Amino acid sequence: MDSGRRQGGIQQLLAAEQDAQHIVGAARNAKMARLKKAKEEADKEIAEYRAHMEAKFQRKVAESSGDSGANVKRLEEETEAKIQQLKLQAANISHDVVHMLLRHVTSVKN
Template structure:
């Protein structure tokens, strides 16, 4: 009878060990599933964040390009205005400059 009880105790311990192992395995599987889900969600968020940042970057590049085109046009207009001003000034004083040069070239110094 004592041997029977010992045998039953051992059987109970083995059953309890198997149940514990099953619980541990289930917990490990659940943990791995949660980690996999968290990783997938993180990758999804990263992809969305990258897409958002890329779209913002492209928008800023487009804005900068637009500003650059406007700056180029403005600089071209300013340059043309300065060239016109210099041409008018040169035309206005060219007669006086020619007269001054002729005077210096034709004057003889001792």
């Protein structure tokens, strides 16, 4: 009876080992499926984000290139205003500069 019990116990152990292998295999397969699904979802989110950022970039490029005429005009106006300001400053001090130069040229030092 002892050997029968042993045989039964061994059979139970073998059956339990096979069940454990099936459970581990199923868990491994489920884990791989979840990882694959997560990777696909992440790839999809990345593609959507990339498309969103690309569209945003293209809008900025279109805005800046479409505005280039206005930018050039604005820069020309700013430049002209700065030139007029510098001319006015030069006109204000030119009289003093001429007097200073005449004083230095006409003074004699030994």
